[in-house]
Amino acid sequence: MSRPELALALVGFGHVGQRFLRLLDEVADRLDFDWRLVAIATRRHGCAVDADGIDADRALATMEGRLSLERLDHEPQQRSGIDVVRRVTDVLADEASEGRLVTIETTLLDIEQGEPATAHVRASLEGLAHVVTANKGPVAFGYRDLESLAESVDRFFLFEGAVMDGVPVFNLVRETMPGVVVEAFRGVINSTCNYVLAELERGTPFDDAIAAMQAQGIAEADPSHDVDGWDAAAKTAALANVLLDAVITPHQVERTGIRDVTAADASEAVASGRRIRLVASAARHGRTIEARVEPELLDGRDPLANLTGTENALYLKTDLLGEIGVVQRTGSVAQTAYALLSDVMRISRRFREL
Numbered sequence: 495m496s497r498p499e500l501a502l503a504l505v506g507f508g509h510v511g512q513r514f515l516r517l518l519d520e521v522a523d524r525l526d527f528d529w530r531l532v533a534i535a536t537r538r539h540g541c542a543v544d545a546d547g548i549d550a551d552r553a554l555a556t557m558e559g560r561l562s563l564e565r566l567d568h569e570p571q572q573r574s575g576i577d578v579v580r581r582v583t584d585v586l587a588d589e590a591s592e593g594r595l596v597t598i599e600t601t602l603l604d605i606e607q608g609e610p611a612t613a614h615v616r617a618s619l620e621g622l623a624h625v626v627t628a629n630k631g632p633v634a635f636g637y638r639d640l641e642s643l644a645e646s647v648d649r650f651f652l653f654e655g656a657v658m659d660g661v662p663v664f665n666l667v668r669e670t671m672p673g674v675v676v677e678a679f680r681g682v683i684n685s686t687c688n689y690v691l692a693e694l695e696r697g698t699p700f701d702d703a704i705a706a707m708q709a710q711g712i713a714e715a716d717p718s719h720d721v722d723g724w725d726a727a728a729k730t731a732a733l734a735n736v737l738l739d740a741v742i743t744p745h746q747v748e749r750t751g752i753r754d755v756t757a758a759d760a761s762e763a764v765a766s767g768r769r770i771r772l773v774a775s776a777a778r779h780g781r782t783i784e785a786r787v788e789p790e791l792l793d794g795r796d797p798l799a800n801l802t803g804t805e806n807a808l809y810l811k812t813d814l815l816g817e818i819g820v821v822q823r824t825g826s827v828a829q830t831a832y833a834l835l836s837d838v839m840r841i842s843r844r845f846r847e848l
């Protein structure tokens with residue numbers, strides 16, 4: 495089969511989910527698959543399921559008008575993401591069995607247990623849908639189980655958007671570095687913290703720097719996930735689970751946030767040719783994994799020290815390629831949407847490989 499038609503079920507339809515839907519239209523001429531939107535699940539804006547297809551423009555307009563998806567006259571009786579997943583895998587069982595149903599999971603990170611996102615992923619795979627997610631939760635809390643479930647049902651579980659937006663990190667290693675062992679990694683992977691630390695060096699008060707990130711939609715209204723290092727810990731667990739074959743959760747990452755870093759600390763560091771950055775790192779030592787997130791005083795020549803604004807970078811220590819790194823100069827919701835698209839394209843490619 496050359497060009498499959500994929501049925502897409504969006505579980506979560508906020509900034510990322512909506513941007514993904516627009517991107518499908520913007521790059522329509524580059525897609526190697528046709529698609530049909532068969533379900534949308536939100537928490538407070540209703541749900542919709544229709545095996546014949548939901549009009550994407552109407553769905554987007556409904557969300558822009560802050561209205562409920564139940565106005566769209568599709569099946570509205572599902573009340574949660576898990577109901578929608580179960581219903582869609584049921585009514586599209588034939589397409590699921592042909593590998594043409596894909597759940598796009600973009601609900602919010604739950605830092606306690608990674609739920610209900612992990613349940614959405616599991617139920618999708620059990621119903622023979624592929625899963626693509628930008629949510630760190632499932633990979634940070636349940637990667638090994640979910641990956642082995644995906645393998646056992648011959649479906650993809652992909653999550654490139656979970657770390658560094660659209661910059662390939664997982665796919666870089668999994669798709670382009672066969673046979674290479676990653677022994678450790680080290681990086682700056684939280685944009686809000688990097689921005690705040692760089693702004694403190696310029697004398698900007700901590701709260702003003704946070705407010706600027708909130709105004710750009712990068713930091714949450716409650717920025718504690720970023721400031722206390724939880725977001726970076728979830729990304730560290732996700733990276734360690736996939737790249738270092740670890741089985742850890744964010745709660746096993748040693749974590750110190752940036753709340754106690756002062757403008758005086760930051761300018762003192764600069765005066766001595768150094769920089770404070772929130773560094774996420776993990777390494778394998780035999781059977782143990784050491785993973786941590788903490789503000790580090792870095793030498794000015796350290797590539798992580800020179801990241802300004804919302805820049806991110808990740809350096810991998812490998813056995814066959816030495817140390818290699820990827821740098822993200824600017825991040826955006828559009829890039830996260832692209833990560834989802836690149837994962838869906840990976841799924842569609844399989845139809846050409848058959």
Ligand SMILES: NC(=O)c1ccc[n+]([C@@H]2O[C@H](COP(=O)([O-])OP(=O)(O)OC[C@H]3O[C@@H](n4cnc5c(N)ncnc54)[C@H](OP(=O)(O)O)[C@@H]3O)[C@@H](O)[C@H]2O)c1
Binds near residue numbers: 535539574575601
């Ligand atoms: N924004 C970014 O740049 C970015 C970058 C990388 C990764 N991510 C990750 O991508 C995910 C989505 O981010 P976002 O910015 O799109 O968030 P968002 O705008 O808050 O959207 C989240 C969506 O999930 C829905 N939702 C939440 N809990 C749900 C549940 N239990 N069942 C069904 N739907 C539920 C929300 O519905 P309601 O609105 O009705 O509550 C909303 O539609 C997050 O995990 C985030 O960490 C985001």
